[in-house]
Amino acid sequence: MRRVKSLVDTKALFCKNHVKLPKKIDLDSELKSLAYLRKKHNGDSHHDIANTLEKIATAYNDIGDPNNYLNYSLEVLLIRQQLSKNKVNAEILSSLFHIINAYQLLGDSSNSLKYALQSLKISYALYPNKNHPNIANAMNKVAIAYNDLGQHENFLQLSLEALKIREDFLGASHPDVASSYNTVALAYRKKGEMQKFYDFALKALEMRKKLLGPEHQDIATSLNNVALAHRSLGNYSIALDYANEALAMRKNIYSNYHADIVSSYDTCAILHTDIGKPQKSLELLQDALTIAQKIYPPNHPKMASINLNLAIAYKDLDDLENFLKYSFISLNMRRTLYGDKHPDIADSLNNVAIAYRNLGDHENGLKYALESLNMFREIYEDKDHLDIARGYVNVANAYHSMGDIEKFFQNALKAIDMSKKLGYWFNTLIATVLTNLAICYKNLGQLDYYLNYTTQALAIREKILDKEHPDIANALYKCAIGHYNLADESSFFKIAKKSLSMFAKIHGTENVAEVANLFQAMAVFRFKANDYESFFEYSTRALDVRQNLHLEAHPSLVVSLYFVARAFGCMGDPQKEEIYLLKALNMKKVILDCHRIYISLDNAAELVFENTPGVLLDRKEERLEDSLERRHLVICHHPDCRSRCVELKTGLEREGYKICMNQSDRSAKSIESMFEQIEMSSAILVFMDKNLNEDRSNRLEILFAAEIGIPMIGIKVDDDFELQEWLLNLMVDRKMFDLDRVKNFDLFIKKLAREVELIRI
Known part of the structure; x- marks a missing residue:
């Protein structure tokens, strides 16, 4: 029987050889070798057969085939257990590591943890001083399994222990130390500590570039993680650069069908969604799904993740039916994978809530949002966490859509406070909840607060989105409203002109309701300044836009007709003033009679930014009924x-x-x-x-x-x-x-x- 290599000089072995890059395994050649060895040994167990099977398993992993990777790894373990007569050794430990990796790739967290705990037990038996890289390897495997099961505290604790062992044994600069930095980074990400996520991810990348050369699969992994770290800090453009670099490197290293390429497509897609390019995101996700379907089983965490991101892309393309459909696909997959309680289940519940809310089903929107938030709070023991902050945002928005302002405020302010503590500020979720807070304060007459929150939302969107993104134009528009309400003409005109320029570029026309509203507001300011020529110019431009938008009687047209009448009066043309005033009054009456909408021209200056200015009257309130x-x-x-x-x-x-x-x-x-x-x-x-x-x-x-x-x-x-x-x-x-x-x-x-x-x- 073949004797296992002595472990006496293990430290020297790890430090000297671990930096050498493994040669790419020729799968066809190894399959031929396996056939020859099976024939040579008459199908009996043999070390050479086990070693060749391990090479074949590794080759299948390299090409992104986790099923064959698992099957061949299991066969290796069986042979080595037979040969060692169930006594533990380093080769059995190596086989366990491969099996754990395979189960993790297949999304089988329970079996992954089962074999990881076995590997840790064997490592302690093999290395009694408890200070060996293989103990660190086993700890990492257990840590990652705990992460997959949603136990993020255990994930971080074991990852940090593994890092310390590797640094003590291998020194400060070694590929395995870099790997531990990477794992610790992911653990901090799961804990919601995004600055530490970035710091450790960057350390891993810098060390890997130094040790592994310009192009390596581990460098690509670090590039992808640094991209995700920048995203978590709101640096979307920088994140996309790193993600594209990782994708290009992985395409050079692997064939088209590999799990790492799926991961890169997924990351790039998310970032294109973040910067407001949902069509590009959808295309990348469809590419990812095509590859994933070839290498993963139907119920796999990566498949659930891709379907969730597909849902988000459809949402941003205003395809709300597919948004709900793919959100439920992801939710059902994750429930099958994880049971009753898991962060990924709560994440999918969040998406289902948003889908229902966008479809106008506010009761289901609130139901799923609360279920998601409560699950997050239970998982993280109600401690500050990014996922809980996101849950509060979603619940707040659900209450806002239902008109429950008190509960909206409660949840929105919790989300904002927690996000600030965690450094999770620059993202669209926070921008949205800030905007909703602003609207509520405006409705309460607290106009300073309205401007404050709209300005904060604008700053976030300007940092994370492309310069000409529609959301920035809309955020500028809302800030312009804030300055208008506070009669700050100088600031209003500065922001309004930027918003008008963006709307024109985005839509290719001035025929947009927001453009008409801005023109009308400009007119009001110029009227107050006795600049009647500008008052006339802006009023007529507002009317032109609204007449293009509304072919029939519309409340905003009444307001514009009224201001044009006033403008003609100021310009010394009473005949046209009469004509436009009578048009305004007649249309006002038609709208009241037909739609029971009452428009107050006494307060026309306050109706400028209302796309449907007027009050819907109940029958008992109608002024012409009695x-x-x-x-x-x-x-x-x-x-x-x-x-x-x-x-x-x-x-x-x-x-x-x-x-x-x-x-x-x-x-x-x-x-x-x-x-x-x-x-x-x-x-x-x-x-x-x-x-x-x-x-x-x-x-x-x-x-x-x-x-x-x-x-x-x-x-x-x-x-x-x-x-x-x-x-x-x-x-x-x-x-x-x-x-x-x-x-x-x-x-x-x-x-x-x-x-x-x-x-x-």
């Missing part, structure tokens, strides 16, 4: 006729009518409330005297009443009065009363009241 409200009459008159109007008003009030005869009677603080009284009236009594033609307010009232079909009755109070053409056309076939020639005033009032009732009927 027939009693329509009993009142409006007397349209010039102030010089006030005494005659008071006389008529008193007489009609005795008949039970409510009369509005001037601005104070109409509770009118503005032109809009004046017109609302006309809208709600039964009829308009037009006092016709020599001043009527010169009174702009009367003219607008009469034109509006005619536009919306309110009946009008002429009350002549001046024999010298002559109807101008505009009024003559409106009063054709309308009843006229001559108050100037009345002898019996009471009889006159009776006749007028009868006419009003006929009109009402």
Whole structure:
């Protein structure tokens, strides 16, 4: 029987030879050798057969075939156990290491831990001083198995112990020490300590480059991990550079079908999603899935991960059905793999929650978000962790979508505090929750807080996204709203112009609702500064965009028409002012009648950034439903006729009518409330005297009443009065009363009241 090599000078052996790169195994040649050896030894167990089987297993691992890697490794272990008569030795330990690796590649965490614990027990038996690289190797295997089972505290503790053993035994510069740095980095990542993740990943990369030359599979692994570390710190562009370098190196080292290439495609895809390129992400993930399906079983952690990332790519492409579909595929795979509780299950639950929320199913969105958060908190024993912070973000957003502002605030602020502690700040999740916080503060009237949180969200997006990403344009737009609400014209114009430029580049047109809103806000600022030419320019540009966007009556069009009317008035064109004001008022009435949306032009400057400015009224609140409200009459008159109007008003009030005869009677603080009284009236009594033609307010009232079909009755109070053409056309076939020639005033009032009732009927 072949004697196992002495372990006396093991330290020298590891330190001297471990830096040599293994030669690539010729699989075909080794398969031929195996056939020859089986024939030579008549199928009996033999060391040469075991060694050749191990080479074949390793070759299958090198080409990314974990199934054959496992099968041949198991056969090696069986032969070596037979030859050693179940006594432990270094060769059996080596076989166990290969089996553990294979089970990890296949996603079988339970068997991975089972064989890893065996290997650690054998290592302690072989090396009683407990200070040997193989003990460190076994510890690493156990650590990684614990990680796969979601036990991240054990993962970190054992990884650090393995690192110390390797440093003590092998010195500060050795490939195995670099490997331990890499494992410790991943352990810190799982713990949510991202700066330490980056520090150890970078140490591993630098040491591997120094020891292994310019191109090596371990260097590619470190490049990929440094990419992930930069991503966790929000450095997405730098991360993508590292990820692309890792992918290129792996393509040079391996054939197309290898697990490491799948991993690189996956990393590059995630980063393209992060920087707002979901189509590229989808293409990379589809490539990854094609390879993964050839090398992995259907229920494998990597398959679940790819499906989860596919879901995210579909979400960013607004394909919400596929977003939900692939989120559930990933969730079901992970439940099959891990049972009831695992960080990856909680991660998939998070995605399902977001999918439901985006589809408008807010109850299921909240249900799955809470299930995810509670699982994360249980796994990490409610200690600060990146996954828990993400869980709070998702729950906060779920409550926000349901309108539960109190619970939104509770969870959002927890997410922000925890993210700051963990250094997990520069990411889209935090940007989103900051934006939602801003919106809530705005609704509460706390405009300083709105600007503060939108500014923070903008800073995050500018750091992590491409310069011309739509989310940056939208974040700038929200900051512009903040400066507008605080009347900070200088800051508003600076940010608004940047936002307008980005929207134009992104959409290739100005026909975007946000662009119209920004133009309208610019107009308001210039009006306040008495810059009427700019007021006119920006108002008409806003109207042009909105007319292109809305072919039918729309609340935002009402606002724009109103501002253009004001702009024409400021520019000294009262005729066009009347035209646009009447258009605005008429459209306002159509929207109220048809859609029960009430638009207040008194507050037009506050409606600039509302894409649907207006309040949806309940039936009981509709201002035109109550027939009693329509009993009142409006007397349209010039102030010089006030005494005659008071006389008529008193007489009609005795008949039970409510009369509005001037601005104070109409509770009118503005032109809009004046017109609302006309809208709600039964009829308009037009006092016709020599001043009527010169009174702009009367003219607008009469034109509006005619536009919306309110009946009008002429009350002549001046024999010298002559109807101008505009009024003559409106009063054709309308009843006229001559108050100037009345002898019996009471009889006159009776006749007028009868006419009003006929009109009402």
